[in-house]
Amino acid sequence: xxxxxxxxxxxxxQEKEAVTLDCTYDxxxxxxxxxxxxxxxxxxxxxxxxxxxxxxxxxTEGRYSLNFxxxxxxxxxxxxxxxxxxxxxxxxxMREVNTNAGKSTFGDGTTxxxxx
Amino acid sequence: xxGITQSPKYLFRKEGQNVTLSCEQNLNHxxxxxxxxxxxxxxxLIYYSQIVNDFQKGDIAEGxxxxxxxxxxxxxxxxxAQKNPTAFYLCASSSxxxxxYEQYFGPGTRLTVT
Numbered sequence: 520x521x522x523x524x525x526x527x528x529x530x531x532x533q534e535k536e537a538v539t540l541d542c543t544y545d546x547x548x549x550x551x552x553x554x555x556x557x558x559x560x561x562x563x564x565x566x567x568x569x570x571x572x573x574x575x576x577x578x579t580e581g582r583y584s585l586n587f588x589x590x591x592x593x594x595x596x597x598x599x600x601x602x603x604x605x606x607x608x609x610x611x612x613m614r615e616v617n618t619n620a621g622k623s624t625f626g627d628g629t630t631x632x633x634x635x
Numbered sequence: 636x637x638g639i640t641q642s643p644k645y646l647f648r649k650e651g652q653n654v655t656l657s658c659e660q661n662l663n664h665x666x667x668x669x670x671x672x673x674x675x676x677x678x679x680l681i682y683y684s685q686i687v688n689d690f691q692k693g694d695i696a697e698g699x700x701x702x703x704x705x706x707x708x709x710x711x712x713x714x715x716a717q718k719n720p721t722a723f724y725l726c727a728s729s730s731x732x733x734x735x736y737e738q739y740f741g742p743g744t745r746l747t748v749t
Contacts, residue, residue, distance in 0.1 A: 552735035562723055564678075564740035571735060610677060614735050622693070623668075623738060627677040 522546065523611050525626035532601045533634050539586070540596040540629045542611035550616035553594040555585065558608040558628070567609075570594060601633045637662045639741035641726050646746045648720075656711045656744045658726030667709035668727040668738065671695060678725065684709055685731055713746065720748045 524543045532538035544553065555567040570578045570585045578585040586595040598605055611626040639660045648654045660667065666685045670678040680693030684703040698717025703709050709728075713720045723745050727738040 550735075554737055556740075562725075562743040562745070564725060564727075564738075566737045566739070569735075569737055616735060622680055622683060625670075625678040628675075630675075 522624040523613055523626035525611055525629050527629045528627075529630045529632070531632050531634060532598075534603060535600055537597060537599045538601055538631065540598070540609050540611075540631065542594045542596065542626060544592050544594060544611070544613050546592075546613065546615055546618070548615040548618045552614045552616075553585070553587070554612040554614070554623070555583070555594075555596045556610045556612060557605075558610060560607070564610070568596065598631075603633050603635060606631060606633045639726060639728055639739055641724075641741035641744050644742065644744060646744055648746070648748050650748055651715045652748075653715055654713050654720075654746065654748075656713065656724055656726075656746070658709045658711065658741060659707055660709075660726075660728045660739075660741075661707060662728055662739060663706070664728035664739070665706070665731045666729045667703065668729075669693075669699070669701065669709070669711045670725045670727065672723040672725060672743075674723075681711065681724075713748075720746060722746060 551572045553570045557565045568580045568583045570587045577587050582599045584597045608628045608630050610628045612623045614623045642657045668683040669681040679695050681699050682701040684690035700712045725743045726741040729738045730736040
């Protein structure tokens, strides 16, 4: 079964607008972490934001915030005030503490294009 | 500066040849990982190591081999048994323990086999 699902292969957003990238996950482990990474065309993977399964508040890092809905197993990334440099592929990932030997599972990614 | 280095950035090989991709980290991380990425797709785990002299197969280990003789180094060998070796290869490392830590990635190696 797919553990991480990103249903949007591609997204477009106008510069300076906000955009939400969807991510749903599946796990029976009560202890897990959710991550978002950005991959520009150069190929490097850049860590953006982290949400722990026991965190009470949604994570925020600058223009990035994570809309964590635990009951729905959803961890959407919100980028506010989009910039041209935000154009990249975005990956949602999960690490389970007690199962899966702590390995990360990645979604298939969403390609975001910011229009001027 | 702490980080992960992968060399070379681009690698070209003839079919039937083994090739070794380098991965070095100076972050003092115990865990290291190798991922494969095909165009337009996500990352798939090849091998991982949580401690020196120990490593485990990931989801797509067939045709690959690794070693972990030093904490800082985790080289990946793509053998001639790997049917479709042309891909982008990413190395990562992370801390281990009871907390959940993010992975730090190297810049990647693009391997082309013809």
